[in-house]
Amino acid sequence: MYTSDHGENIFxxxxxxxxxxxxxxxQYDTDVPLIVWTSKTYATQHPIEFRAMLANRKKGVQSNASVFPTLLGLAGIETRARVDSLSLTNPRYRLGTRHYLNDHNHAVPLVMYGIK
Known part of the structure; x- marks a missing residue:
């Protein structure tokens, strides 16, 4: 799994x-890559998680909120800390409120800037 911690503006x-x-x-601040690669063996041995990731691949992601639950889901780790609705490996994944960390280090919902 790879994701960036932020986007970048270059004029x-x-x-x-x-x-x-x-x-x-x-959009260059807020649209960051998130890539999950699996082997064919993983896809065969974990078909539910693999199919969920395929189904969720075009949905928006809160990378700051989804990375940890997705890694737990990929690894098959069960814990009370795992929030399946934030995991891309879960068929019930739902995009939550996306935030932007502004120049004053405040997390502001993107909808406040008119960004969906």
Missing amino acids: DDHRRLFLHASPRPS
Whole structure:
């Protein structure tokens, strides 16, 4: 599994933003990659998790909230700390509220900036 901790602006739009954590985010701040690779053996031995990841692959992700539950799901680790609704390996995965950590280190819901 790979994901970035943040996006980056490199003068990508008309605002000419540079770096990250600007007062108003751009799509380049908020859209970060999250990649899960599995072997054929894993897919065969864990068909429920593999099918769930395929079904969830086009859904939005809160990478800060979904990485840990997804890793637990991939590894088959059962714990009270595992929140299956946040795991991409679970058929019941649901995207929660996405947040942006602004230039004052405050987590602000993306909907406040008009970003879905």
